[in-house]
Amino acid sequence: MEAFGPVMLHLLLAEEEEERERKQQRHIGRAPVQRPKDKALPVSAHKQPVHGMRRTPKPRVFRERTGLEVFTEEEIIQRYRLNRSAINELYELIKGDIDPLTQRSHAIPGMVKLLNCLHFFASGSFQTRTSSIGGVSQSAFSRFMGPVIDSIKKHLKAYIYFPKDKAGWQRVKRGFYRIAGMPHVMGVLDCMHIALSPPHEREELYRNSKGFHSVNVQVICDCKGKILSIYSAFPGSSQDSVILKQTSVYEAFENGKLTGGWLIGGPGYTCQPWLLTAVANPTTTAEDSFNEAHARTHSVIERTFSSLKSQFKCLDKPGGVLQYNPTRVADIIVVCCILHNIGIKHNVLENFACEADDDELEALLSGEPELGDNSLAVHSRIIKDYFSGQSSWSQPDTG
Structure with missing residues (x-):
């Protein structure tokens, strides 16, 4: 046994070495341990920066701004x-x-x-x-x-206002007379509809007679298309004549604060001593002539509305309705009217040719007509004085 002692020891050591090699081979070929899903690490754990390192912030991209x-x-x-x-x-x-x-x-x-x-x-x-x-x-x-x-x-009042003195009013009257021979016209009055998306509150009040939602905007302009007055906060279902009676313009004419002439109104208004509308059923040549002059004079505000909507497409329904509440829509309309007047001042937007400096017109329009309280009487006197060749309205002394 003693003779075989070293041999046996060698064999035992060889077997142990082979066992270690087998274990090592099994360990190398073993598949990686799969962590169960419920044991997965939280997302935040994967986002933790390596110890001693900081994440580089992503730079903000600023757009090029146009001037x-x-x-x-x-x-x-x-x-x-x-x-x-x-x-x-x-x-x-x-x-x-x-x-x-x-x-x-x-x-x-x-x-x-x-x-x-x-x-x-x-x-x-x-x-x-x-x-x-x-x-x-x-x-x-x-x-x-x-x-x-x-x-x-x-800055509304800096750009939209009535003339502040007699000379300013005379320029307006001369310009209107130059268009069609209509005397003492202080402005042309009418309303336009600006479309908006259906409001969340009082939606039915904003549906107009044409079936779409809008605000009804009252405007007065002079012979050049310059806007003298604007009211933009009325729902689309409001009638033109009803809007007028709720404005300070109506009160000023009724109380005599605005005198010396009249406004030209469209078919949506009732004739007043200071508001001339067309003769409903003309029967004489003079009445036909008056209606023709009335239509030509009234066309100034129609062109003004067309100019506003063509220059400022946000007001034009074919381009899409304004996607704001009625209050903001009313503000946008006012601002566009201010920009319209600024454009006229700087000769950018359309400026209707109507100015007249003739001495004859100055004499003709220098006086102020007595309006009285009877709108039909005023109508008749204007037709007789200026469109029939007869004169019942004495002209002012120009001597």
Whole structure:
């Protein structure tokens, strides 16, 4: 046994070595342990940064913002409906309200806000397209559009007003007389409908006689198409004559605060001593002549409405209805009327040729007619004086 001792020891060691090799081979070929689904690590565990390392923040991408300097004068007018000087004038008025308060390098400048809103009014595009063209996000455009509109509306009385003196009224009267021979006309009155999406409250009040939802807007303009007065907050179902009686214009004429002439009204109004409508059933040549002159004079406001809707597509129903509540829609309409008058002032928008400086017209229209309380009598006297070749209304002394 002693002789075989070393041999046996060698054999035992060899067997142990082979067993270790077999175990190692089994371990190498073993499939990885699959962790049960209910034992899976939470998502947050996979997002933990490696110890000692920080994640690199993703840089923000800022869109290129467009200013006036990149456009020609013609491109500016086509894009914004105003020229460079008109836009700069408007910006100077409202910059205190719309310029950013922060000094951050990527704060949206006031001019960029104004240009984005002007493009929206002019194009009628929804906010998504307008914001992408203007270099701001849709959410940013939604935030600053309201403040820009409110800021422009604050300057309503600086651009929409009746003449402040007799000389101003005389210019208006001369211009209207030049159109069709209608004397002492202080303005043309009518209403237009601006479509909007059905409101959540009092929806039925905004459905007009044509079947779509709208606000009914009362406007008075002069012979050049300049807007002298606007009321934009009435639901589409409101009748024109009912709207008029709820305005300060009606009160001013009724109380004698506005005198010296009359307005020209469309078929939606009742004749008043200060509001001339067409003769319903003309029976004489003079009445036919009066109606023709009335129609030609009234056409000024029809062209004004057409100009507003063609220049500011957001007001034009074929381009899509305004997707805002009635209060905001009324504000947008007022702002577009302000922009319309600014455009006339800067010779950008349509300016109807009607000015007359003839001495003969100055003498003819320098006096103020006595209106009285009888609208039919006023009607008859105008027809007899100016459209029949006879004179019952004494002319003012021009000597």
